Amino acid sequence: MKPLGHKVWAIPGGHIPLRSTGRQPEFTSHDRLSILNTGDEEAQVEMTLFYADRDPIGPYPLTVEPRRVRVVRFNDLIDPEAVPLDTDYACVLESSVPVVVQFTRQDTRQAENALLSVMAFAVD
Numbered sequence: 206m207k208p209l210g211h212k213v214w215a216i217p218g219g220h221i222p223l224r225s226t227g228r229q230p231e232f233t234s235h236d237r238l239s240i241l242n243t244g245d246e247e248a249q250v251e252m253t254l255f256y257a258d259r260d261p262i263g264p265y266p267l268t269v270e271p272r273r274v275r276v277v278r279f280n281d282l283i284d285p286e287a288v289p290l291d292t293d294y295a296c297v298l299e300s301s302v303p304v305v306v307q308f309t310r311q312d313t314r315q316a317e318n319a320l321l322s323v324m325a326f327a328v329d
Contacts, residue, residue, distance in 0.1 A: 206243045206244070206245075206272065207243070207244070208242075208243055208244030208245075208246075208302055208303040209241070209243045209244075209303060209305055210241065210243070210303040210304045210305035210306070210327070211300075211303055211304070211305075211327040211328065211329050212299065212300050212301070212302070212303055212304075212329050213297070213298070213299050213300075213327070213328035213329045214297070214298040214300075214304075214306040214325040214326065214327055214328060215295070215296070215297050215298075215325065215326045215328055216238075216295060216296040216297075216298070216306075216308045216325045216326070217295045217326070218293075218295070218308075219236050219254070219279065219293065219294040219295060219296055219308075220236070220291075220292070220293050220294070221236050221279060221280060221288060221289075221290050221291070221292075222290070222291065236278070236279040236280070236308070236309070237276055237277060237278045237279065237308075237309050238276070238277045238279075238296075238298070238306060238307070238308060238309075238325075239274055239275075239276050239306070239307040239309065240267070240269050240274065240275045240276075240277070240298075240300075240304050240305070240306055241269075241274045241304060241305040241306075241307075242269040242270065242271060242272065242273055242274070242275075242302065242304050243272060243305070244271060244272070244302050244303065245271050245272070246271055246301075246302050247268060247269070247270055247271055247301075247302075248268065248269040248270075248271075248300045248301055248302045248304050249266070249268060249300070249301040250266070250267040250268070250269060250298060250299070250300045250301075250304070251263065251264035251265065251266055251267075251298070251299050251300075252264060252265040252267065252282075252296055252297070252298050252299075253265075253296070253297050253299075254288065254294050254295070254296055255294060255295040255296070255297070256292065256293070256294050256295075257293055262285060262286045263285065264285075264299075265282050265284070265285070269300075269304060279296075297328075298325070306325040307325065308325050
């Protein structure tokens with residue numbers, strides 16, 4: 206299949222809620238990315254996080270196999286630094302091949318859970 210997507214994506218509205226309700230880990234509040242690689246080459250992805258009150262952190266390296274999707278929780282990113290909870294951040298994702306990126310937030314601070322999912326902004 207032809208590679209779909211773009212090589213650079215931006216997500217300006219990251220924020221992982223501090224509190225959660227319900228069973229863990231499925232009801233832990235989190236932000237996550239779904240990265241789709243429809244091409245025949247492995248995608249080498251680097252993510253950099255930006256904050257309002259500190260220097261950017263990254264890159265966070267990821268690999269997405271050809272013709273596969275990879276789901277990554279921001280809560281699970283720890284190297285080079287864990288993503289802080291209850292802190293606004295933005296993310297720029299750069300890939301070696303075109304990919305498609307979707308951003309999702311699960312907010313379980315209340316018993317009535319909320320789920321938000323949007324396409325990231327394609328930069329190139």
